[in-house]
Amino acid sequence: MNARLAGALHRASTIRRRLIGLAVLRILLGLATIEFYTTSYGQRRLLWGPTGYLSYADFLQSVPFARFSLYGLNSSPAYFEAVFHIGLLVAVAFCVCGGRTLTLLHALLVWSLHLRNGDVLDGGHQLTRILLLLLPLVTTDAYASPFATRRRARLREHGGRARLASAVHNCAVFTLVFQIALVYFTAGMGKILNTHWRDGTAVYYVGHLFGTFAGQPWATIIDFAP
């Protein structure tokens, strides 16, 4: 038993797992953030700027930890434009290249933007922030990156030896997977335990309450359900 446990711990601290999956996750998170920045590019001053609807003074007064956001350090419009555009460029670089430095920078800029205006966020953004806290601990640039070949060569150099960095990587990967699984588990359990979801009433109301779904063919089908 002890030998099996020791073997498992040795494997967990020698070989970095899920490198391809982490590269895909990096690209997906990068693309989602680029979309977040670009789809509201024309409205950036209204939504996040110092003269926006949540003014700089109101932001500092009403949002706890506002000074932890890069957008809370200065009220100058030029500073806001600089931070916003750096955030966009870092998101592109993170998506294409990955790596710890870029991941840390990207996490800082995304947290800053999300802290500046929480109105425009949803559950997906919350998950993004949690994943970005863990991503600096893992290797995200071993695949689908200009530095991938070099990164994999370095990892091969350390092959077979137990390293703290590899153990941290694998623990963080486990936590990432656990976090994502937890989101879908709680969403599923919420529906299973709720009588309105079990008897179909919730689906009916969703089909009729929101313009997103109203008028769609499947909303009509629901109406004819027994």
Added chain:
Amino acid sequence: MTYQDPATGSPVESAERDLLDEADPSVAKRLIAQSKDTHVLNCYRVYATGLYLAPGTPQHGCSSAVAAPTTRDRTRESYERYFSAKAREQFPAARILAVRTRVLATPVTPYAQRNSVAPPAPAQTVADSGWQPYIPGVGR
């Protein structure tokens, strides 16, 4: 809706815009355009109905406030600033004096009556901000 200019006392021309398409966009717009207005308008709906319909009750932020890293309880002024900017966006060439926001709700047909042929209930105004002075320069 008519508005009287407080300076002259004379009625001023007013115009309306329905923001339903922005508050509740189609699937394609929701997925591709990722409009942030949808979220802000939803926050305003929660704020306005809580504020105007049930005075004295605790004011709520957005229903999905858990998604935000901080509180989403906004002040009335921040929403007045938002709708001033929206008014400017809708009427870029007009001289705007005041902005008024109304939230309308249509009661959904109850599940048990989903097959009835009765027409849907008419929309009701559930919140009305009244005329508020236009705030220039927001988001510029």
